[in-house]
Structure formats: structure tokens, C-alpha cells
Amino acid sequence: MEKKRYAIVLDTKKCLNCKACTVACKFENYVPVGDDTYRIWVTELPLQGKFPHLHQDFQPSQCQHCENTPCEKVCPTKATFKTPEGVVLVDYEKCILCKACMTACPYDARFVSEHHEAVEKCTFCMHRVSEGREPACVETCPVRVREFGDLNDPNSRVSRLLSSRPYMQLKPEKNTRPRLFYVL
Amino acid sequence: MNNKIMSRRKFLGLSTGAVAGALFGPHLNLLMAAPEGTFDYSILPKGKREYIASNCDMCVNKCGIIGEVVNGKLHKINPNPKNVKSRGMLCAKGNAGAAIPYSPDRLKTPLLRTGKRGEGKWKEISWDEAFKYVAKNLADLKQKYENRSSVAFASTEGFQEEFYYYLVNSFGSLNTVRHTTLCLSTNIQGWSSVFGSFPDADLANAEYVIMLGSDRAQALITPDSVDFQRYKPKGQKLIVLDPRFTETGAKADRWYPIKPRTDQGFVLAMLHVIISENLYDREFVETYTHGFDELKEMVKEYTPEWAEKKCEIPADDIRQIAREFADHAPRSVIYPGRRSSFYSHEVYVRQTFAILAAVCGCWDTKGAVVPKASIPLTTHEIMFPFFGQTMDRVDKDAVNLVKDVVPSAVQCPMIGTGLPNDSCAFLSEKDGSWVTFREAVLKDDPYPVRGFFCFKQNPVQAVPNVQKTMKMLEKMDFICVIEQQMSDTAWYADIVLPHSTYLESWDPAHSLGGIWPIVEMRQPVIKPLFDTKTMFEISGGIIHEMLKIPSLWDDIEPSDLEDFKKNVVEDILDKPIQDYIKHQLSKYPGAYEQLLKEGFYTVDGGKPVYGTTRKPGFLFKSKTGKIELFNERYKEFGLFPLPKYCEPLKPQDPGEYRFLVGRNAWNTHTSTQNNPYLWEIQKENSVWLNTGEAKKLGIADGEYVRIKSKIGEQRIKAYVTEKIRPDCVFYVNGYGMKSPGMSRVYKSGASEAEIIDDVLDTISGGVCMHETFVTINKA
């Protein structure tokens, strides 16, 4: 059987900017309350147009789980590693807190966790996925902005979304080949 | 230094004798010997994990939740993926609920005031003492005023509220006041005046949706907030009219910054177009409605060109929207919204919306506005005693009471003779009208109200014009507050009873009406952390103590008392609450078990219910039994039977802005801002000010300003934006708390209660949150 390739596809047109995902993530992953401590976020993109012709988009995001993984490359101790499914994880016991990965990440997706005494970031909730549950942010969303699934399964919701709609990725110029896809 | 240590540890050597002698008896011990194998926490912390289904209580929606409990501690609240109402979602507040039981600030034990009111001197008492104390005070009040209605009971909605009413009815006061008039009474009244009930909108199937002032993307309502984006049919069009560019506006196909309170004019013009161009649903109108000809006559004058002047939306656009709306009918929705206590005569606004839906036949069919269906539960057949010393509501004669709070500009001739001579307008009597009620209490007219009970409501924060609320509290001989937190209202109480959180309590089954009707209940997700009780237990406790005081029962028949003891006390309150719930569900075999497992129950697999009123011979709850475009009861009361256009209040001075209120998705009114997980999303609020106006006033983005109304003044950061009309300003509620207790939001940002004027909508008794004008100055 072919290996799984996990990914998240986001339909941000639906996003209500309600922050349910960010709070769910904090509880699920014991992420402490704090200005710098968050794994995922919802950005209000700049308002476009002039009154009364306005337009605004909201953009939830998180670690992109890049296939070409800058953070993993610079990690001196293999604390950051990739699972066979392409999920980028941190082995907290191996992290020396040199923070090279934080400077290497073009998405500002990592932070120092006092809880783990290591750098941490989104794990795609692999502990839930391994139990057949969805990542917390995917599950809790009122409008289902995010879909999580296997790119190698043509029938997965992520595959079907990507084959039916155009999409973009963040910072393509960095050639990181993210596993987060934003359908348009 | 060394000497210091030596001297400090002197007790180990020199004064050993005395201290060693200080032996303490075992009666003082908090700890006891643990029997072998008491707890097994051997594999920590990833030990025992349980998933327990229940329902959320962070706002009114009651979404399905599944508590993930690890070793007895709630780790996370997950959404219930099967719940047909919440559609498997859980918002930020719902998630943050997992912190609620663990707030160190929660009330832990009954507290009795020992100092002056508001001074903050308390002593701990046991529940037994507390029940005795409350019962005694009820008896004293009854004795002194010889009127049971001299004790008022305030509450807000919630699953335990029905047990609060056990207490109310056992004492026999008619003065109850609920949250409705602070929220959606105008909406209920307006829609009910046409259809006899307050419907829901089928956003999952509607092809054309007009939302006027509803911010479904932030003021979350399930299932609407889910459906309008997640399940919207392909090609659905969303038109949003709101003075602010809300998140909902950002989702709209077209957003119009409509002039406040002119929504009625906009819809009247739509009606004009639809009727004059014969776009209405003739068959529906003929079959189901009453008064079409009168309506046709009335809307003649309301042309789109007329409306353009009122609401500042181009006439051509109004025409187009009217035609599109009619074109998509019956799968067109003019959204009933929810909170609607905005303007004076808001009822007419909502009545107009309802008429538009009726005329186009957008009623009780897929994709339209649909009456709520519900799954009837078995109620306990109880007759509370009829007490001789119960007087009519204090606000019965509302007309004379509320002249002060109805602006003269809107008193006459708009509503004919003024207020209906009703106890509290057209609301359900037990709802009461907060502003009217408060006026009556302040005036002692027609009798004094001197006792005040408050169940999970915080009128000091929630009811506009806080000074008046404080004056009202000062009048009271006795105040009892049943709460989870030391709210601003609890702070002024004589006795505070700690209520268990929704995650710790058994709550009775509730039938939640809607297109997708559902039954929910709550079971404890975790054991109570402290010595708290639920309203069920509290009512039971107080009523038992009341029964020990004969003077409380001297104005009823002895046989009534015996019935009461048997039916209410023995059969219900003395039994486990599970028995009560099982009785509620007795019609539905297996429902109780399903509720324990899933947290909700539906019949028919949770399918939507359409068409119940579209059956021959169906009688709508109106005088004519039809859908009343022309309201016969309003005519009787001297109100407009048809929603004639009412002019909005205008600012007195050119420099004044209309103050708008609203919510964001991560807070419920004033109750959740101190939750660390929600506080960190937004630490203070800021006032939205249009870019052009800010320029005129010389105010930069992020700068502090003073916002001043005739009620009060607040200091707040300016958010200079294109997202709001130049004639309005706005900030979200829940910040700038008076109480240092809300430690995170104490004095950060501004409170709306401090500046909103207590203007009253005369038909529904609702407050008008958008009828306050303010000035803005640099701080």
C-alpha cells in the first residue's frame, strides 16, 4: 500500500474569523496562553477598496509541513524530523533550543515552549490522527475551512478539493512545497 | 547572616519544649488516612481517558459537546460531530469552556454579607444555614409587605432556569424579569404579529438571503452561522445591510452601509416594487394572508426613490434586490436575525420583514423562513398554590411608568395612544421588561418591591443605565444572587449562592425548537470541584426550609399546601434529578439512554421539518387565524396595524455620532472576557471611527479618545477604519469592567453599559441599544 501524504486544504473564503480553531488548538496541545505562544492563527488580511466598496479576507494558517523543509534541514540534532507521511514534528527531548529552525521558517510557525522546554509548532494533531480523529482545528471549525487528509488517496476530501478547484500556497518563491493548500 | 539563621531556627533547639507540646487533636485534620488502593493514578497523566457527551453553556446556543476527561480533569471540550443543531462545530467560547470549572475566581461556597452592602465583607456559611437564611428573609418580606410580589426574581435563560421558577412559584411572586427585553423581544414581537410565532431561516437551502444588521459570522447562532457559509447552496446570494462592514459583510455578495434604523424603509420599498410589479406570490397571499389590500394601499407611497433618500441605498439597487428576492422566492430569506433590541419601534421594522416574507410566500418551505418545530417533552403536571397575598406585576400599568424613558420624538403620533395598557406589552408575562420593571421599582408604584433574587443574570452590567440599576438595588431589603462568579450584581447581594458550572451539573432535558428540532440535556462531565449546587438542589433546599415556616403558607388553603408538598416537593425536588429527566422523556423510549451517550435526541433522524403550517385548516396564532399583514390586535390597541414608516431618532448636535453595539465571535456579552483563552484573543476593545471623521477630529488610529453620551463617559482606543459609516461609531461589549475582579479586563477598554441610554421600545418593552448619541474627543 502506498504511503499516506497528509495535507490540509483550506477554503478561506468561508472563514468567519471566529477563532474557534486557535482556542481548540491551545487546549488540545497544552499550548500556554501568551502573546508568542500559538501554533495556529487567523489573520485579517488588509481591507481592500474604499468605503462603501470594501473587501476583506481572513486567512487561517499554521506550520506548512513543507516537503522541502527548511527547519528540518538546519536542525543540528534531528530534533525536527519528518514522519513517513510528511508531517514535520519536533522531538522535544532532542531540542537544544538553538532556534535555528525559527529563523529558518519562512512562515513564523514555531515558537519556544516553556511547557516542553523546546521549540514547538503544529503537529497536524498526529496524536489524534493516529486514533482516527481529525486535528482539533479541523474538527471544531463552524464552516469547515480546513480539510485534513491523504493526498495519495484520490477519494480523500483534500484530493477532491485540489482536483476540483484552483489553489495557491504561501510563499511559493521559497520553494518549500507546503502541505497546506489554499483553494481559491 | 549565619546568626540570623541560627536565631530563626531557634525553635528547633531552644523553645522545643513549648512548641513540641502544642499537639493538635485529630478533630482538626483536613487529611485522613487513605484506605489502601483509594485512587489509582499510577499511569499519569495519560491515564484514564473518558469522553462524556453534554451541551455547551457558554452562550444561548447549547451546541453539542464531548468533554475529554483525563484522570478526572477536563482536558478539552470537543464538538459533538453528530449534533444536528450545532453541526459538529464548537466556537472559541465553547472551547474555552474547558477553563470555566478551573477558574480560581469562581464562587466556592455560600457567602453571607457581614459588612455594608458592596463593602465586600463576607462570611462562609453552610448550605443548610444559607437555605434557612433565605427562607427566613422570604418570610420576613412576606410578613412586612403582605405582598409576595414585593420580592422580584430576575433570571436569564438556561437549562436550570425552570427550577428557579419552582422557587418563584413556591413563593408566589409575579414579578419576574428575564433577559428577553435586552435581546430579542422586538424580533419575537414583530414576526409574531404577522405569523403568530418567531421563525427560523433555512440558510442551508436558501438561494437568496438578505441580512439586515445581523452579523452571523461573529454573533454566532447555530445552525445559521454554520449553514450560511458551510452549506450554502451553489450560487446563493447574500445581501448584507449593516452600518458596519462586519465579518458577515465581508462574506456578502453585496454590502450596503445602510443608514441606521432605515431598514424598514428599505423593505417597504421592496414591498412597493414587488407589489406594484406583481412579483408577489398571489396564490400564497390569497390562501394564507389577511389584509393584503390595506398593505398594497400603504406601500404605494414608499417608492424606491423615496427610500433612497431615507436609507442612502440607490433606488435602482433596491429595485434590483426586490426583483431578485421575488425571483428566487420561495427560496428567499429575509433573515429574522436574533438580537434586535436596536431602535425605538423596532417591532415595526421586524413586522415589515415578516410581511415581505409573507407576500413572497417565503414561508414554511425549503429555503424559506420556517416556523420552529419542536419535540414535545412530558411536563410535570404541577399546580403551584394560589397565594392570597400575590399582587399583580409592579409594571402592570406601564404607560404611566415609562414616559421618562420613551423619547418624546417617538411617542406620538407614531403609536396612537402610546403604550398598550398591558402589563408588559406583548411579551410573555414572566419575561417582563427590564427597563419598565426598574422604573416601577424605583417609583414604588403601585407598591414597594423590596426583595431581589437574581439567578445567573448580571443586571448591573447588562441593563443600560447602571446608575438606575444601582438605585434599584439600594432600595432592596434583601438581595440573593445565585451565580457562578462574583459578578457586579453578586457583589451587592446579602447572600451569594454558588452554582455549579454547566460541566459539573445534571441539567434537565430541553426541547430546542427549530427547523431541526432537538432535545438536549446535560450530565456532569467532571465532579464538582467545590461546595456548589445546581438550581435544582438550591430550590429544593430553600423550599424545604420555607416549609418549616408556617407564616409563609398562611394565605393558601391547607389542602393546597398538602398537594404542594406531595406534588412538588416529594415527587420532584426530593427525588434524583434523573427521575425528573426520565419523566420528561417518557414519551420517547431510549431517549434518556441516547442523551447519556450522545448528548442529544431527535426523532426522525434529525430531518428538517417543513410545511406544518401549510396544511388546510391550520390556524395561525392571530386574531383572524391567518398570516396577518394587517394586524387586528394592533389596531385594537391603537398601534399601527400596518408597519408605517417611523423616522429614526436624530442626533441633537451635528457633532454627535450614533453609537452601535455588537459582538465578536470570541465573547458572550459581558461574561467571558476574563477567560484567559478568550482574553488573549482580544485584550481591550476599541471604538470604530470612520477614516474621514477621524481626520476631521484629528484622531489617529490607536490613539485614545473619550466617548461621551448623556449617561456617561468612557476612555477607549480609536480604531480608524473604512469599515463604518461616517455617522456611527461602534465598540464591542464586555470590556472596561467596573469590577477589579474581572482582573484581565478591569479598566481596559470601554463598557457599553456606562454610556447607553435606557431608551425603551414601547411595544415590546425592549431596550433600544442603538438610540444613544455620543461625542468623540481626544483623550
Next chain:
Amino acid sequence: MEMNFESLKKEILSQLPIKNTDSSIPGFYAMDDATALGKNRVDAASALVFKNILFYLGLIFRYPTEQIYSEIETRLDTFTDFFVDYGGAAPQLPPIEELQSEYIRLFVNNQGFVPAMPYASCYQSEGLLMSDQFYRLRQIMVKSGFMVNETVKELEDHIAILLEFCAGLLNQLASGQASSGKSSGACVAALMEVSYLYIEPMMDAFCDRIHAYAYDDFYKIAGKTLKSLMQDADTIYDQLLGFRIHSINELQG
């Protein structure tokens, strides 16, 4: 009583929560070998004294019911020197009503918030009750043969319970009567863990908050006393047990 400290040390180490894979559980602590081995007696008399002191402080941080109040009152003279030594003054006991309202204002409920939360959990992570460490505490208690009285509706990490727990452990040590089948080593380990991982970390904030918010001197002095006593804990335990813990950081490994 005589003890073989080499074996005691081994035993203590075996009881410690050795580096759990979940980092939410605090790690192990180390002892100064030389001091551990240099002495070979538990100073039982002093341990009892210390036990009484902790128990008394525990009483002070309980809600002053009439019973507790009179107990505090009766024993206050005995402990006056102690308070003067550690808290800088002898506390004057205010009338019971005042003490009660002061207690509630400081430790139970004030307008919406609690100025000096008496729970160790509140000084960890999010400032909420029942932090992850809380469960570890329950575990230690049960292992040491204690549990909270069924009639007491309080959380195990309430400062009064923590102090009483320490007193109970000291009592076990002094009397050489660890709970059935449990060793002195486990007892010392529990004492160290509760003192250094639960009480000590909350001391600064807790006592400073008491000082900032208290109207009356009674709790101010009690707080100051408790804080300086815990600062002195290293040397006290050294004297009582014959070895010392280096620092809280070693405990947290």
C-alpha cells in the same frame, strides 16, 4: 532513631519521579552526598516541633470557623517567638468576624477575583485550578497514605492542606511510623517534593499578594512567616534529616 543513610538514600531515589517521558511531570532531585552521608540521625524531637509549626500554619490558612479560630487563639502564645523570628512581629488576632471577612476577601472570593489564590496550581501554567502537577500531588498523598477528608470540599493543593500534609509526613518520620508498608525514604521523598515543587514555587507570589491586599496585619505576618520559613527550608531539613536539597532547579530537572 538509627537509620542507614546509604540505603535510605537509595530508597529515596527509587521513590522519586524519575524523569517521566511526559515533561509535564517534574523531574528528579539530587542530594548532596556528603551531607546525606555525614549524618545518620533524624532529629525526631525537632521534626515534631517543625511538624507542629507547619500544622499550626496550616490552621491559620484555613477558614476561621469558631473552632479553628479558638484553636489559633489558644496556641498563638506558643508560637509567638516563632512568628517574631520569621515574620518580624507577633500577630494580633483580630475579632473573628473581621478575620473571616478578611480570609474570604483574600483567599476565597473578592469582587470577581481572588487576590491571593491559596492553590498551588494557580501559580503554574495558566493560573487555573488543577494544573497537571495537581495529579502528581494526589498521587504522592495517596502513596504516603493520606487523602482529604471526605467532608472537606477543598482541593488537595490548597496551602492549608499542603502544610498539613507536610506536618503529617514529618510526624511519620519522627515517629518512625510511615504508613503501612511504606518506608521512611518514600516519606522523605514526598516531603521534599511537596515542599519544593508545590509550596515553595507559590510562596513569592502568594505571600506578596497577601501583603499587597490584606487590610489586617494578621495574614500579612502569617504570609511573611510562611515565606521566610520556606526560604529557610533547606537548612531546616538539613538539620532535621541530615541532608539537603540544593535548589528548586534540581528538583525540576
Next chain:
Amino acid sequence: MSTRIDNLRSLIRVNRDVPAIPFIAAGFVLLVLGLIGVARVIFEGHEAVYGVTRQVPWGLLIATYAYFVITSTGLAFIGGLGHAFGFHQFAGLSKRIVLLAFIVLLAGFTQIGMELGHPFRLMYLLILSPHFSAPIVWMGIFYGIELAILGLELLVIFNPAGTNHKLAAILGFLALVVGVLATSNLGFVFGSLTARPFFHGIYFPTFLVVSGIAGGAALLLLVYNIVYKFNVPEQFKEAMNSLGKLMGLCISIMIFLSFWKVLSSLYTEPQEAYDAVITLLRGPLYANFWIGEVLMALVLPLALLIVSKAREIKTMGLAGLTFLIGMFFTRYDFIVAGQLPPMRAGNEGSGVETINGLMHYTPSSGEWMIFFLGLGLFLFLYFLSERFLILDADAH
């Protein structure tokens, strides 16, 4: 037995002429401050004591680490020139060079040791779980080896039985090679960051090596002036002259490199590189850049060197001083400027707070204290050595 003592005596004497005491005292005071800083880090934790943030994770301590270790490898480079490439004029300086390089490297290690959250983990994980594609691994390995080589060199040079010059030459050569590798790898730690265009590329590997050599020369010029109270004996004239020339050459190359770095970052505004350079030219770092980097590290020392025609040793000492001060800002600016352009715009809800579109960073008192630790360690150890060791090596 007695010969051994005699031999040791040949290494030790009390140098009353060297004005070491004030420096030892200053070093001691700084060291104490530094140790207080260390205690704060241990008790309060890195997060509480340091001013670095999620968006600017590398701050003053990385800058001071670079400052020390690059200077050290610069010294080793000069030492290597003397030992291995027959630049005999430097051979007479070899004891001081090796000692300085060693101590400065130690000072650098204190910085990185305190900066890393788990320095001890690094030590064993570099053996158990090294990731060879990570530049930090190579940087770590080479600096580790460099420390070992310098340590060996110290042993060889300070061998009471007499210096084995051949071995010293081999070690000197190795120190030069490994030093260059280490520093250029340090450059690559930044040069490898595609996320940060200002860092990305070969500029920093090159620039760090060149500026390190200049720094080594500057430090030697300054130290000799101090040790001989601005009256350097004739025997070192030639060496000082060569150091001046070497430093001048390196500064010239630095000017050349910097100029093109700035220009290429401005030309057609390559987004983040442009933003970073703008922080230097007219952004929050402009004073550091113009006064520290340009004036003190480039213009002034070069001017002084030209004025002195590489002969006025006092003037060259002054050039060394301004250069070393300027270099501190250069290192700081290079670390910070590259991180000020945010990876995500500071929009509402993003969690990123920007000022004029840029991140901000100010070193905390704790970070300064750790810098004092390094500086104090250097001053204390080095001048203690000056006071008690015989450092005037014979030319071989």
C-alpha cells in the same frame, strides 16, 4: 624535580610593568555581574530573562558569540600565518596570539552556552544524533576542534621543557584552516537561511572571515599597546606594522563587500533584503550602522591606519580600539537586521506586532549581563595571564 620547577619558573613571573590590575579588576566586576545574569537565567528561565521573541529569536547573545569566536579565529589565522606560512614577523607574537585566541574563544562559548536552552543536550546529541546537513553541526564541530587545537597549541607553546616549534607550526596551520572553516560555517548558519534573504548567500561566510582577521589584528594592536603602555618595544615594530597593513587590507575588503551588499539589497528593492538594509540605512538600526559599523569599524580605523602609515603604533592601537567597538555593532546589526523584516505581516489577528512594518528587538538587561560574563571572562583571564605569565615568545 628541581629542573621542573626551574622550567616552570621560566614560564612564570610577576609582570609588574604590565598595567594588568585595572583590567583584572574590571574583568572581575563584569564576571560577577555575568554570574548574577547566569543565576537569573537558571532561576527565572531563558524566556523571562532574555529579550528575544518568537519573531526575533536570535539576539544580542548570538551577536556577542559571533563577535568573540570570529575574533578568535581571526587571531588563529594570524597565528597560523606566523607559524605555518613563514610570516616570521608574527612568530614573536605567537604566545599572546594563541592565548588570546583561546580565551576569546572561551568567552564566545560562554555566550552560546548561555544562549542555548539545552547546551548540555547539544554536547551529547552532537555525538548521538548529529544532523550533518545542518550548518550548526559543522560550526559546532569546527569550533570544538578549534578549541582543542588552540588548547594543544597552548600546551606546546607553554611547555616548560621548551616549545616544539614543528608541532606548533602544524597546530598553527590547523588552527588557521579549522578557524576559517568554523567561521565560514558560522556564516553559512546564516547564509543557508532562504527564509531571510538578507542572510542568504555567500556574503556572510566571506565577510565574517575577513572581518575576523581584521578583528584579530585589531585586538593584537590594542593589546600590545596596552601591555607596553603605548610604548611597544622595537622588536615588535615589524609585527605591528604587518598587523596594521593586514587590518587595513581586510577593512578595505570589508568596505568593498559591504558596499555591494548594501547596493545589491537596494537595487530594485528585493523585498526582505531591502527591508533589512533599510533598517540599517534609515531604520531602527541607523545609528548603529552609521556610527558603529561605518564610522567606527570602517572609516575611522582605516583613516587612522592610513594616517599612521602603518608605523605609528599608538595610532594603530587606537584604530584597533575603534574597530573592535565598531565591530560589536557590526555583529549586532548583522544578527538583528536580518530578522527585523517579519515572516508574516503584522495584520490584526496574525499575532505579529510590527512597528512601521518591522519587528523590534531590544536586548534585555539579562542579555547584557551574559555579554558581561564573556567580556569579563576575557579580561579577567587574559590580564591575569599577562600579570603572571611570560608571554614574550622568541621568534623561531
